[in-house]
Amino acid sequence: MKNLDVLAAVLVIGALNWGAVGMAHVDLVALLLGMRFGQTSGLTPMVYSLVGLAGIYQAIFWRGIQQRWKERSPAASRA
Secondary structure (H helix, E strand, O other), X not given: XXXXXXXXXXXXXXXXXXXXXXXXXXOHHHHHOOOOOOOOOOOHHHHHHHXXXXXXXXXXXXXXXXXXXXXXXXXXXXX
């Protein structure tokens, strides 16, 4: 589960993409896939879907994620 937690956290960074779109008119997903703002490809829906699923996972399981990471941290093992 910890690996899934890390993957979801990385994908949730997609929220930064929406901030960049809103504030600077820059689409980081398009840039990542070598396209211009507003262009899409067959990979675009997959990227956005993964980001959305990561957000849902984080929202539903955030307490469990915190607990797992707290239990396995070096500070927790010393206490």
